[in-house]
Amino acid sequence: MKETNKTECDYLIIGSGIAGLFAALKAADHGSVVVVTKRQADECNTKYAQGGIACVIAEGDSFEHHVRDTLEAGAGLCHEEVVREIVSQGPHSVEDLLDLGIEFTKSHNNGSDKSGPENSEETDFDLGREGGHSRRRVLHAGDITGQELVDVLLKKCRNDSRIELLEDHIAIDLISTRKLCWQGENGCLGAYVLDRHTHSITTYVSRFTFLATGGAGKAYLYTSNPDVASGDGVAMAYRVYAEIRNMEFFQFHPTCLYHAAAKSFLISEAVRGEGAVLRIYKNGQYEEFMDKYHKMASLAPRDTVARAIDNELKKSGQSCVYLDITEKDEEFLRQRFPGIYSRCQELGYDMATDYLPVVPAAHYCCGGVKTDVNGHSTVANLYAIGETGCTGLHGANRLASNSLLEAMVVAEKAVRHSIDNPDPPNEAGIEEIPEWSSGNAVDSDEQIVISHNWDEIRRFMWDYVGIMRTSKRLERAKSRISMIRKEIEKYYWDFIVTPDLIELRNLASVAEMIIDSALARKESRGLHYNADYPLNNETPGKDTILRRPVKAEIWSE
Numbered sequence: 331m332k333e334t335n336k337t338e339c340d341y342l343i344i345g346s347g348i349a350g351l352f353a354a355l356k357a358a359d360h361g362s363v364v365v366v367t368k369r370q371a372d373e374c375n376t377k378y379a380q381g382g383i384a385c386v387i388a389e390g391d392s393f394e395h396h397v398r399d400t401l402e403a404g405a406g407l408c409h410e411e412v413v414r415e416i417v418s419q420g421p422h423s424v425e426d427l428l429d430l431g432i433e434f435t436k437s438h439n440n441g442s443d444k445s446g447p448e449n450s451e452e453t454d455f456d457l458g459r460e461g462g463h464s465r466r467r468v469l470h471a472g473d474i475t476g477q478e479l480v481d482v483l484l485k486k487c488r489n490d491s492r493i494e495l496l497e498d499h500i501a502i503d504l505i506s507t508r509k510l511c512w513q514g515e516n517g518c519l520g521a522y523v524l525d526r527h528t529h530s531i532t533t534y535v536s537r538f539t540f541l542a543t544g545g546a547g548k549a550y551l552y553t554s555n556p557d558v559a560s561g562d563g564v565a566m567a568y569r570v571y572a573e574i575r576n577m578e579f580f581q582f583h584p585t586c587l588y589h590a591a592a593k594s595f596l597i598s599e600a601v602r603g604e605g606a607v608l609r610i611y612k613n614g615q616y617e618e619f620m621d622k623y624h625k626m627a628s629l630a631p632r633d634t635v636a637r638a639i640d641n642e643l644k645k646s647g648q649s650c651v652y653l654d655i656t657e658k659d660e661e662f663l664r665q666r667f668p669g670i671y672s673r674c675q676e677l678g679y680d681m682a683t684d685y686l687p688v689v690p691a692a693h694y695c696c697g698g699v700k701t702d703v704n705g706h707s708t709v710a711n712l713y714a715i716g717e718t719g720c721t722g723l724h725g726a727n728r729l730a731s732n733s734l735l736e737a738m739v740v741a742e743k744a745v746r747h748s749i750d751n752p753d754p755p756n757e758a759g760i761e762e763i764p765e766w767s768s769g770n771a772v773d774s775d776e777q778i779v780i781s782h783n784w785d786e787i788r789r790f791m792w793d794y795v796g797i798m799r800t801s802k803r804l805e806r807a808k809s810r811i812s813m814i815r816k817e818i819e820k821y822y823w824d825f826i827v828t829p830d831l832i833e834l835r836n837l838a839s840v841a842e843m844i845i846d847s848a849l850a851r852k853e854s855r856g857l858h859y860n861a862d863y864p865l866n867n868e869t870p871g872k873d874t875i876l877r878r879p880v881k882a883e884i885w886s887e
Contacts, residue, residue, distance in 0.1 A: 404727055499523050600667075611648060656683055658681075727857050804845060
């Protein structure tokens with residue numbers, strides 16, 4: 331291992347999706363900014379977001395409508411004051427994006443039918459409608475909204491001399507006063523960061539640390555997430571004693587393309603928003619089925635749709651269901667969904683004439699690091715924004731396209747909060763913070779341990795902690811993850827850290843949090859459906875909070 335070194339900055343931002351990049355641009359006016367991203371900066375969950383940003387900008391819509399839709403989807407677990415704050419700040423954040431050069435699709439670019447009272451809004455933008463929304467309010471850039479956001483924000487960050495962008499760097503662990511056994515309030519001091527190319531480890535000492543590492547979809551065998559989504563931020567925050575909230579609520583996107591070469595390619599919910607219906611093949615024909623499960627049929631919230639598909643597949647023995655949007659012509663589909671149309675065509679499907687085979691896949695973690703609406707965690711000077719944080723907006727089930735909205739609003743509020751709370755949690759200087767030490771660790775010649783454990787975790791998480799759960803399945807999962815965690819932690823301390831080992835350690839930690847939270851919730855609510863308990867979406871619920879014991883066992887260090 332090469333020698334380590336120390337460096338200081340005002341803002342250390344870990345992650346380069348919309349939350350991290352938006353925060354970096356806002357923070358650059360108030361101090362030095364370092365953005366750490368573990369692969370290329372554009373490889374993030376945001377890049378693959380097809381739908382868009384839910385925002386009230388049209389005449390026929392209102393904040394109250396958006397709030398109501400969010401609360402209804404959240405199944406009694408949303409924090410209403412947070413919902414109102416984020417929804418009301420949406421137009422301001424969208425204006426910021428427009429000023430930065432984001433180009434959302436205009437209405438004249440789309441041949442869609444805008445008749446009907448819900449489509450009478452007077453706006454220049456083509457507003458989409460997705461599951462759970464009572465109005466058209468989703469701003470989008472075709473069906474590649476995430477790519478547009480990342481491209482523009484990343485270009486702005488690269489051109490800003492106040493922002494240092496470190497690609498191919500992976501955070502190993504956060505540095506906190508409690509971990510160092512210092513007296514006083516527990517506060518974050520920065521992080522240890524590994525350079526993937528040189529293998530050197532730098533101690534980054536920061537006034538404020540922002541976790542914007544995205545989600546944890548790779549904890550499941552089938553996911554719409556890219557390989558980087560290994561739950562790093564949540565795992566690192568837990569290790570420095572931040573509270574974690576509602577990890578049992580993992581959203582499964584109902585419609586990922588079922589094709590061996592597709593690698594869980596997402597078919598946006600906006601396709602159903604434009605009139606697509608779900609069908610199951612049985613009795614020699616393709617039958618609609620969603621009207622049996624929800625009054626909004628194929629436009630029902632995601633948790634309902636995913637469970638309905640799962641139930642239909644189990645009853646019928648079929649491998650997939652089908653998405654039918656053949657009522658729309660080719661010209662409309664090519665204009666509205668250029669990316670999806672092209673990819674489906676490459677795989678042998680014409681959206682205008684063919685039904686698309688689809689299955690659910692792990693998509694979005696509604697839980698995360700417990701924060702307030704400013705993204706501030708329970709550890710001083712540590713913020714968690716985007717999918718890494720849990721403000722209480724999503725409750726037990728995220729309303730479609732609320733995630734990009736939350737990422738922008740909370741990122742800006744986090745920077746503002748840091749300005750209003752400028753004092754570090756201690757008086758220590760950079761020289762008092764220890765550098766990374768590998769101790770007696772040696773290079774490993776047993777990489778198979780990492781790949782084997784990675785595969786095993788993802789498989790039993792899919793089988794035991796998926797869309798439909800039972801207490802026995804969860805207990806089996808808990809037994810397996812406890813054993814694997816001990817194996818991983820022993821391996822971690824015996825061998826020099828590598829990027830793969832760091833990700834595996836984090837993935838296993840987050841998998842255990844999901845299992846523990848699911849075991850703790852003795853009801854079915856929103857995205858958490860346990861067949862041993864009745865569904866309870868009608869009454870207010872309580873958050874599930876995980877707190878790491880101060881005197882933790884050595885293997886959970």
